[in-house]
Amino acid sequence: MTAVMLGTMIGLLLLGFPMMIPLIAATIIAFVGFFPGMPETNIIQQMIGGVKPTALIAVPMFILAADIVTKGHTADRLLDLVMTFVGHIKGGLAVTAATTCTLFGAVSGSTQATVVAIGGPLRPKMVEAGYKDSFVMALTINASDIAFLIPPSIGMIIYGVISGTSIAELFIAGIGPGLMILAMFSAYSIFFAVKEGIPTAPKATWGDRLKAIKGAIWPLGFPVIIIGGIYGGIFSPTEAAAVSVAYALILEVVIFRSVSIKEIPEIALSTGLITAVVFILVGAGAAFSWVISFAMIPQAIIGSLGLETAEPTVILIAISIAFFVGCMFVDPIVVILVLVPIFAPLVQQAGLDPVLVGVIVTLQVAIGSATPPFGCDIFTAIAIFRRPYFDVIRGTPPFIIILLAAAVLLIAYPQIALFLRDLAFR
Amino acid sequence: MERRNPPPGGRDGKSHPVLNAISILDTVLAKVETFILAYGILLMFLNTIGNVIGRYLFGQSLYFSEELNQFLIVLVTFVGLGYATRRGRHIRMSAFYDQLSDRGRKILMIIIAAVTGAVMFWLSWISYEYVASVANSGKVTPALRVPLYLTYLWVPFGFFLTGIQYALTVLRNLRDPDVWISWEAVDSYDEIDGTAAGSGEDRE
Amino acid sequence: AQAETWKFALEEIDGSVQDAYAERFKELVEERTNGEVTVQIYPYGTLGTSAQLTELVANGTLQFANASPGHLGSLVPEVNVFNLPYILSQSDEVNKKVLTEGETVYNMLAPKLKDKGLHLITMYPEGDMVWTTNKEVRSPEDFSGFKMRTMTSPILTESYKAMGANPTPMPYGEVYGALQLKQIDGQVNPVFAIEEMKFYEVSDYMIWAGQQEFTTTVVANQTFWENLPEDRRQMVDEVASELADFIFDVKTQYAEERLEKIKQAKPDMPMIELTEEERAKFKEAAMGARDTFIEVGGEDAQKVLDALTAEIEETEKEMQGG
Ligand code: NA
Ligand code: NA
Numbered sequence: 001m002t003a004v005m006l007g008t009m010i011g012l013l014l015l016g017f018p019m020m021i022p023l024i025a026a027t028i029i030a031f032v033g034f035f036p037g038m039p040e041t042n043i044i045q046q047m048i049g050g051v052k053p054t055a056l057i058a059v060p061m062f063i064l065a066a067d068i069v070t071k072g073h074t075a076d077r078l079l080d081l082v083m084t085f086v087g088h089i090k091g092g093l094a095v096t097a098a099t100t101c102t103l104f105g106a107v108s109g110s111t112q113a114t115v116v117a118i119g120g121p122l123r124p125k126m127v128e129a130g131y132k133d134s135f136v137m138a139l140t141i142n143a144s145d146i147a148f149l150i151p152p153s154i155g156m157i158i159y160g161v162i163s164g165t166s167i168a169e170l171f172i173a174g175i176g177p178g179l180m181i182l183a184m185f186s187a188y189s190i191f192f193a194v195k196e197g198i199p200t201a202p203k204a205t206w207g208d209r210l211k212a213i214k215g216a217i218w219p220l221g222f223p224v225i226i227i228g229g230i231y232g233g234i235f236s237p238t239e240a241a242a243v244s245v246a247y248a249l250i251l252e253v254v255i256f257r258s259v260s261i262k263e264i265p266e267i268a269l270s271t272g273l274i275t276a277v278v279f280i281l282v283g284a285g286a287a288f289s290w291v292i293s294f295a296m297i298p299q300a301i302i303g304s305l306g307l308e309t310a311e312p313t314v315i316l317i318a319i320s321i322a323f324f325v326g327c328m329f330v331d332p333i334v335v336i337l338v339l340v341p342i343f344a345p346l347v348q349q350a351g352l353d354p355v356l357v358g359v360i361v362t363l364q365v366a367i368g369s370a371t372p373p374f375g376c377d378i379f380t381a382i383a384i385f386r387r388p389y390f391d392v393i394r395g396t397p398p399f400i401i402i403l404l405a406a407a408v409l410l411i412a413y414p415q416i417a418l419f420l421r422d423l424a425f426r
Numbered sequence: 427m428e429r430r431n432p433p434p435g436g437r438d439g440k441s442h443p444v445l446n447a448i449s450i451l452d453t454v455l456a457k458v459e460t461f462i463l464a465y466g467i468l469l470m471f472l473n474t475i476g477n478v479i480g481r482y483l484f485g486q487s488l489y490f491s492e493e494l495n496q497f498l499i500v501l502v503t504f505v506g507l508g509y510a511t512r513r514g515r516h517i518r519m520s521a522f523y524d525q526l527s528d529r530g531r532k533i534l535m536i537i538i539a540a541v542t543g544a545v546m547f548w549l550s551w552i553s554y555e556y557v558a559s560v561a562n563s564g565k566v567t568p569a570l571r572v573p574l575y576l577t578y579l580w581v582p583f584g585f586f587l588t589g590i591q592y593a594l595t596v597l598r599n600l601r602d603p604d605v606w607i608s609w610e611a612v613d614s615y616d617e618i619d620g621t622a623a624g625s626g627e628d629r630e
Numbered sequence: 631a632q633a634e635t636w637k638f639a640l641e642e643i644d645g646s647v648q649d650a651y652a653e654r655f656k657e658l659v660e661e662r663t664n665g666e667v668t669v670q671i672y673p674y675g676t677l678g679t680s681a682q683l684t685e686l687v688a689n690g691t692l693q694f695a696n697a698s699p700g701h702l703g704s705l706v707p708e709v710n711v712f713n714l715p716y717i718l719s720q721s722d723e724v725n726k727k728v729l730t731e732g733e734t735v736y737n738m739l740a741p742k743l744k745d746k747g748l749h750l751i752t753m754y755p756e757g758d759m760v761w762t763t764n765k766e767v768r769s770p771e772d773f774s775g776f777k778m779r780t781m782t783s784p785i786l787t788e789s790y791k792a793m794g795a796n797p798t799p800m801p802y803g804e805v806y807g808a809l810q811l812k813q814i815d816g817q818v819n820p821v822f823a824i825e826e827m828k829f830y831e832v833s834d835y836m837i838w839a840g841q842q843e844f845t846t847t848v849v850a851n852q853t854f855w856e857n858l859p860e861d862r863r864q865m866v867d868e869v870a871s872e873l874a875d876f877i878f879d880v881k882t883q884y885a886e887e888r889l890e891k892i893k894q895a896k897p898d899m900p901m902i903e904l905t906e907e908e909r910a911k912f913k914e915a916a917m918g919a920r921d922t923f924i925e926v927g928g929e930d931a932q933k934v935l936d937a938l939t940a941e942i943e944e945t946e947k948e949m950q951g952g
Binding site: 013014015016017018019020021024025040041043044045047048051052054056057060061064235238239241242243245246264265266268269271272273275276277279280281283329330331334373374376 | 460463464465466467468470471474475477478492495496499500502503504505506507509510513515516517518519520521522523534537538541542545549552553555556557559578581
Binding site: 485487492559563564565566567568569571574 | 685688689704705746775782783784796798799926
């Protein structure tokens with residue numbers, strides 16, 4: 001029965017059905033095959049229950065904040081700021097791209113939104129400066145992973161809700177790995193620029209820098225609100241999300257005047273659309289994970305893999321591989337919804353820190369979404385950059401290797417993630 | 427909110443009274459969905475920020491805040507389901523589908539839309555049953571003491587409208603040339619696959 | 631008879647009081663049906679929230695589940711009576727009698743549950759709800775401006791308001807961090823939960839005010855129950871009444887063991903047992919919540935409240951007399 005479920009899911013997925021259908025179809029098969037006569041209304045109970053947890057309100061709120069600033073000037077100003085400071089070093093523009101993704105990550109909770117906001121304006125500049133286009137596109141889609149680790153992160157919110165882990169702690173724990181990857185990407189960028197002999201840009205004057213600081217001082221308020229607010233115990237993650245929206249409105253509507261009041265409902269509509277697209281998957285995923293828990297499939301899978309008695313490190317490696325591979329094919333949200341409940345009994349049994357597991361999961365799904373064949377960041381990049389598939393993925397291998405090295409470091413030294421969490425919460 | 431409105435009754439301009447009526451009804455529905463989605467999200471924001479302000483400025487949380495947000499998220503999800511279908515924005519993996527010829531894609535799209543539509547109608551039916559059972563149980567929400575089933579009415583409604591959207595997609599593909607991902611949107615390569623992004627823009 | 635599986639869902643995780651009950655229930659049932667019945671236990675988190683579990687029992691997906699009054703209250707508002715502070719006796723023996731065989735529970739509340747498709751098997755307490763706080767709280771005045779995390783139940787919220795605190799609902803998973811960051815000043819839970827979630831690490835005091843024991847019910851699907859052969863029903867009832875003593879011992883033992891663990895981990899943690907006079911003040915203040923209960927507790931709220939308080943008083947007298 002498990003094989004029929006899995007086969008149907010993969011089949012429908014490959015045929016191009018909307019992703020909610022493979023999840024719902026597998027659920028229906030389990031109802032009919034395992035538990036004939038069980039009320040089908042349980043599917044609806046779980047779908048509604050899946051979208052209802054109030055902590056999930058943070059998702060549309062962070063999407064709205066990102067949508068507002070993407071319409072406005074925030075990304076450009078952050079870009080200018082970073083550029084005036086590091087633009088002149090070897091590989092300066094590439095370092096700028098990674099750093100801006102990090103800063104923008106403090107508003108944006110998704111990798112794709114970051115690809116859109118940063119990749120759009122930066123790519124022409126970098127190509128003009130002599131970088132290979134394949135390098136530029138690969139850098140953008142992979143540096144967007146940093147934004148997924150720096151709070152806020154939609155992946156962390158959904159992981160937190162379905163695993164019952166503190167979202168505030170997950171957020172804080174994402175900062176360390178995010179900054180580590182920034183450092184690794186910057187080092188590689190400098191190496192690449194030296195190797196390829198890419199000319200450096202002239203050094204910005206202090207006058208330019210001062211101007212850039214003035215321009216970007218307001219956008220720098222986002223990390224203060226989200227990280228400071230959570231660290232200081234002022235806001236819950238959901239409240240921080242609403243405050244981010246308020247701040248984004250003040251910034252773009254009042255201070256920069258780059259978004260008019262009249263445009264707000266239109267932006268909210270777009271947020272509502274994305275929210276629905278994500279949340280119907282959350283609902284369908286909840287129904288799916290309910291029925292597999294009811295049928296005790298996770299225990300069977302873990303048993304058949306012989307993982308019941310495995311060392312914690314082995315379990316973390318197994319989790320990493322499962323999430324990474326999953327995201328090479330399917331949307332990260334779906335992977336989190338399907339795999340977290342499967343591994344939950346194992347994580348609990350092994351006494352693993354659910355926050356550490358959450359950060360590793362977040363990193364793996366981010367890497368997987370930039371990894372061929374079907375990482376969804378690749379398709380976002382194809383749409384934005386209007387380049388064919390193979391051009392977009394050509395430059396990705398070095399970055400994926402770096403990211404996998406980061407994942408290995410994280411498993412070997414969990415303190416990279418837990419240090420800041422322990423500082424705040426322990 | 428610019429949308430590509432198809433000419434009533436199909437591209438070739440041939441008018442048909444039933445299709446005309448469908449188109450008009452559909453346009454009205456689209457407006458309602460648009461309104462609910464946009465203002466649902468904004469109300470969610472006002473409610474959440476209002477709770478923060480209340481807590482810090484007046485030392486009082488809004489006692490109904492959590493319930494209102496739960497109501498709104500169910501509303502946005504299930505009304506948005508129909509709207510996302512209308513705009514052809516559901517997340518799907520189209521790698522295999524994209525390799526097919528136009529004719530192959532059209533056939534596959536008809537199958538996908540027909541099957542998905544049927545599943546949506548079935549979900550609409552069982553969610554109606556579920557909502558009826560909640561109504562029977564007499565459950566009320568804890569803070570506002572509103573009958574719980576009232577907050578779930580959107581679920582069967584949303585699935586039903588989505589089913590209709592998929593049925594219309596089948597109809598469109600049978601009637602008109604090109605491959606249609608929904609009643610109103612042609613399947614094209616350069617549209618951003620509406621993944622979990624929130625890019626804030628509709629690139630059509 | 632052919633082999634069948636009874637599914638029993640908990641609203642607590644492995645190693646909890648509810649888990650101990652269900653494991654023993656499984657053992658006895660499987661033994662007495664010679665293995666014809668297998669009991670399958672689902673710990674918390676596998677099949678949904680407490681409210682969902684109740685629905686799943688009512689519609690026959692599950693045969694048994696724990697349902698605590700905080701959640702059952704949205705279905706049968708009268709059950710909320712057990713969320714009121716200072717409702718139960720301070721004596722375990724009295725509570726055992728009232729909860730496992732009392733008139734109010736089995737003659738007034740059980741029929742209401744039956745109307746909702748739930749057969750009440752038993753009810754038992756899981757231990758004192760203890761406050762962990764960042765300041766010494768000995769009177770309702772000390773609660774002034776005090777952000778207390780409670781479960782989201784209107785009666786509980788009202789109760790803490792009445793006792794002078796500022797009730798702050800939040801998800802269970804966030805409580806530890808919120809205590810650490812001083813977002814809340816305290817929280818209330820049974821000792822085993824305080825140990826399990828390490829709430830004591832981020833609190834300065836543990837306070838016993840005797841206001842409440844965490845109680846839970848075990849419910850079965852009504853149709854399943856009615857279709858059960860007479861001897862099976864009798865067997866379950868026997869198991870349940872045997873488990874009454876067992877679970878009272880378990881909850882006492884768990885509370886002691888876990889408290890010992892806390893004491894070892896944090897030897898200088900002040901553990902405050904409020905005096906009779908101090909408790910009386912909280913009790914008096916909490917009486918305001920009873921009006922709210924009568925308002926929102928359904929048509930028979932007043933009757934249930936009166937019956938329960940009378941029954942507890944009588945039982946107390948009986949036991950002292952005897
Ligand atoms: Na982020
Ligand atoms: Na990425």
